[in-house]
Amino acid sequence: MKIGVFVCHCGTNIAATVDVEKAAKAALNLAKVKFSTTYKYMCSSPGQALIKDAIKEKGLDRIVVCACSPSLHEKTFRECLKESGINPYLLEIANIREHCSWVHRDRETATRKAIEIMKLAVTKVTHNRPLEKTHMPIEKRVLVIGGGISGIQSAIDISFAKFPVVIVEREASIGGRMARFDKTFPTLDCAACILTPKMVTVAQNKYVTLHTYAEIEEVTGHVGDFKVKIRKKARFVDTSKCTGCGACWNKCPAKVASEFDLGLCKRTAIYTPFPQAVPNIPVIDRENCLYLKSKKCGLCQKVCPFGAINYQMQDEIIEEKFGAIIVATGFTQFDHSVYGEYGYGKYRDVITGLHFERMANSSGPTGGKIIRPSDGKVARDVVFIQCVGSRDEQKGVSYCSRLCCMYTAKHALLLKEHNPDSQAYVFYIDIRAAGKNYEEFVKKVQNEYGAVYLRGRVSRIFEKGGKLIVRGADTLSGAQIEIKADLVVLAVGLIAQNDAAKLAQMLHIPYDQNNLFTEAHPKLAPVETITSGVFLTGACQSPKDIPDTVATASAASVKALGLLVQDQLEKEPLVARVDKNLCSGCQACIKACSFNAIETKEVEDRALKRKRTVAEVIEGVCSGCGNCTAVCRMSAIDLEGFSNRQIMEEIEVL
């Protein structure tokens, strides 16, 4: 065994604090080290050439590079070894930059520490085994969870590459939040006009399968081979027979508040959420249907000309396999009933931005009239309050919801267009209009549409003489302000879906304190998660407006396609291995594994002459975290590249 040690200066990053020459000389005193040298930038082409030449000339077979963190250049040097004809896993990196030179000042002690770190690496490399990358097959299908604009965009992008996509949507139609909007900022395109063509594209696309009114029940498996159980909730309507003629919902006698219109109007128990629904097939709401509750109606079945109504329908669970999963579950609105000062629940004329959006929409509950929900009078003085729930650590969430500034500006504009003699008052803390043409849009609303922006939060809203009295302040002038308003619109923040945490646990992806899914890297891997094969798009990761959502949707699709186009998945061989002779079958490792990478297996025990259960690692799933090796009582599991023996010996030479 001939070990070569290469010490990097990293410019002055290392050399200024560590005496690299001394370290290189000290390396020669270690057992089996046959060669050592230093170079200014070991990662540069000449630096790599130095290693290659040394391997050729001195016949080195194991390499230690004393440089920066292995997360940065381990791959570079492994490739370098491979090109020289040595197994790339016979390399160790001694991190003498982040762990030594950057955190110390005294040159002498830092040098001593660098030599110690080098010693550990040399000891470890002597026990490295040559390893080969493993390969696994890929199921060439993508699952998109959520049928909002981000899910739709992802599905369209993937279908372009001719890979099959399945969209699972919880509600009766795809379209999500965007289907509820009236106009979109800053160009004021009608939301339905730009969304519905995409919805239709998805529905007609032969590569896309839609599962609406369905939910994810269980996810197992791993990248390239996810096994997903999907619960298709009973619609009570046969999708193959229904034509969406509307005879059933015209006759249905049960009326309940419409979720799609946020309770501003009623819907029937058999319904499609909105006129442009895709698919345009109704569902029966089992909680409110008179027949399903008490067997006392059955009107829809009688009037259906196609016999599509089937009250005996049951939930159906289907199991499918996918290579990659795109999570596009979106957001929900902050519930502002915690704000007593805004009197929600008490006052019907205090509404949220989404209510306003529905009112402004011509197919909405008021037919495009902006009125007071309490008495139906036209709203003249309208107060908009921003940052409701956002940027409030006491009652809401600490983050900025990013789009409330913009949608409030849009609402102020729509108000003026619908009711020309109206006046908008916007209470804001900061105006955050960071986007292309966003600032210009806000300025237009202020200058051309006369919206009065008041800098401050509202302290109280109360009812007096049929009007809402809004008390606030304008900190710019120092004035307290009292406005007699007809309508108050709260710009409530965006928060994670109520069951986001449950889904994250199912998918093994991390989520933050606000239940928003966490990306693999906030800057350089914004749509990936640390679970390979699972990608994020849209507002389930952080509040996003439509342009950003569409951008992340396309980004996530590209990432998913990048996986699918490979013939086989390449996998790092640094995984756990079970010694079946030692394993007692206690299954402690199965509980410890957070990746579901360990299974049980029956083996024939020759000594006992009977079968017994042992653990087995699925190489494709194992990420090499080492949890199982720590819990194994029998020391039967060992991690390649970080074996128990290697670690013990490292400790011994210290």
Place this chain on the structure above:
Amino acid sequence: MKWFISHETIRSPFLKTLEKDCGEKISHCYQCGKCSAGCPISYQMDYLPNQIIRMVQLGMEEQVLSSKTIWLCASCLTCTSRCPRQINVAEIMDYLRRRAYTKHMTPPGEIEVPLFNKIFLRNIELHGRLFELGLIGMFNLLSGKFFKDVALAPRMFLKRKIGLFPHKINNSKEVKEIFKKSGKLGRARRDKLWQPKLLFLNLSRKLIERIERLK
């Protein structure tokens, strides 16, 4: 500064009439504060220039017109030249002064400023160009500060900064014609220059100073 305003204040026509009269888009102001940051007189003002603009935006007419700030503005145009929203702040101050003056809302401590302006205009009307000695003399006389800056007079005279007699211009009739035609400004001439209130104020101030010095 403590004010209480209602939506009626905000919906008052003050802002709109102002924007119409002086052609400045005050609603464009986004309160960056650059006007106040560069203002050389701001240390003397009761409200900073940006606060005045904000109060105009919110329709707080009474507070704006009775403020000292509009009278202290020296019209140096630093604010105007620096405004990123292209608002002519000095022009607005000028407009507010005229409005305050016509509505008799000048604060008592700042009567000297309109008096000075009036004497100045009178001076121009008479001579066609500024007659410094006449202006100083008239102002001292009417403001009750009889000997203000008198010690400077000989040196100014020797340096030819002030003359004993006014210089006439060729067509002084035309200047008078201009004054006659410019309605609002012309009115300033017809107003009485005699300000007993101011005279009393300044004389009593001087008396108090004397008494304090005697102590």
